[in-house]
Amino acid sequence: MELAGKVAIITGGASGLGRATVEAYVAKGAKVAIFDLNEDNAKEVIGQLGEDKVAFWSVNVADENVVREAVAGVVEKFGAVHICNNYAGIGSACKTLGKNGPFPLDQFMPIINVNLVGTFNVSRFAAEQMAKNEPINDDGGRGVIINTASIAAMEGQVGQLAYSASKGGIVGMTLPMARDLASYGIRVNTIVPGLIHTPLFEMIPEEAYKSLESSVCYPRRLGKASEIAHLSVFIAENDYVNGECIRLDGAIRMQPR
Numbered sequence: 001m002e003l004a005g006k007v008a009i010i011t012g013g014a015s016g017l018g019r020a021t022v023e024a025y026v027a028k029g030a031k032v033a034i035f036d037l038n039e040d041n042a043k044e045v046i047g048q049l050g051e052d053k054v055a056f057w058s059v060n061v062a063d064e065n066v067v068r069e070a071v072a073g074v075v076e077k078f079g080a081v082h083i084c085n086n087y088a089g090i091g092s093a094c095k096t097l098g099k100n101g102p103f104p105l106d107q108f109m110p111i112i113n114v115n116l117v118g119t120f121n122v123s124r125f126a127a128e129q130m131a132k133n134e135p136i137n138d139d140g141g142r143g144v145i146i147n148t149a150s151i152a153a154m155e156g157q158v159g160q161l162a163y164s165a166s167k168g169g170i171v172g173m174t175l176p177m178a179r180d181l182a183s184y185g186i187r188v189n190t191i192v193p194g195l196i197h198t199p200l201f202e203m204i205p206e207e208a209y210k211s212l213e214s215s216v217c218y219p220r221r222l223g224k225a226s227e228i229a230h231l232s233v234f235i236a237e238n239d240y241v242n243g244e245c246i247r248l249d250g251a252i253r254m255q256p257r
Contacts, residue, residue: 001136001144001236004029007078008236009071011061011122012087014041016198017148020225021085021232026053028233033074033081035059035067035088035122061088061118071125080133083236084126084145086119089166093159108162115166119147120173123188131184139239142185146235147174149192149245155254171245178243187242189235194249197222217251 008025012018013034019041022032026049034042034056042056055077057070074081092111094103123145130143149167156164170190178188195212201222213221231248235241 001082001141001239003083003233003236006030006082006136007033007074007080008083008085009033009035009074009081009122009126010085010087011035011059011118012089013085014038014045014056016087017193017196017225017228018085018087019045020229021087022054023049024226024229024233025083025236026050030083031055031078033057033070033078035061035070059122061086061122062113064121067121068125071122071129075129081126081129082133082136082143084123084130084143085232086122086145086147088118088122089115089148091160091163094162095159096161103161111162112166112169115163116169119170123147123177127181127184127186130186131181135185137239140185141187141239144187144189144236145177145181146232147188147190149190151192151194151247151249151252151254153192157254158257174245175243182242187239189241189243190245191228191231191235192245192247192249193223193228194247194252195222196228196248197224215252215255216249219250221250223248223250 008030010018010022010032013022014036022045025032032054036042046054057073059070060066090111094107096103133142147170149170152160152164153167153171174188174190
């Protein structure tokens with residue numbers, strides 16, 4: 001897919017991995033719709049990149065009606081949807097059974113709803129609009145969905161139960177979603193990040209940060225948001241990448257703790 005002139009939806013696009021991907025797409029000539037709840041950050045991104053290239057919708061990704069209306073709004077403003085990146089997500093730290101008893105269900109469900117249900121929710125409405133596009137290449141391609149999981153999907157640590165379950169669900173739906181949408185010319189892939197430096201890591205002690213860096217095989221550092229964005233650009237541009245979950249993790253394999 002040639003990115004120039006295409007339209008992308010990026011959930012969680014106001015910060016971190018999403019913001020890096022917004023910047024990477026705009027640099028390639030795409031227009032981007034940010035779906036996020038942080039309006040201040042989104043305005044900063046728009047101020048940096050331009051109102052003609054980036055727009056913001058306040059979106060709870062797990063809300064069916066809000067997502068439906070936001071996706072329709074993107075089509076009204078930019079004319080189409082060709083790319084959908086799902087980065088929006090939240091985490092938690094709670095064991096299945098701890099000193100305070102079983103994992104409370106009301107703490108488990110929000111993680112599933114935002115990370116897994118939210119990813120599915122945005123993907124399905126984005127796919128509905130992509131299917132209306134005229135083919136953009138000789139293969140009959142009309143769009144690409146790029147979801148985000150985590151190495152916690154495979155190697156969840158103690159206390160990562162809900163997060164791992166939500167990300168494992170995203171990995172699990174990658175291939176069937178790609179198969180479901182193949183007849184429409186829509187590809188589906190998932191990025192599986194390892195330890196990526198986001199603002200969250202700036203809040204931890206230096207000793208803990210160094211320990212995390214040393215746990216990576218090579219390069220012995222945390223990944224960069226720009227490296228995730230680079231992979232997203234590659235997936236969008238390469239029309240033969242489909243149904244894949246691609247780890248970007250410096251060959252790390254997480255230990256139980």
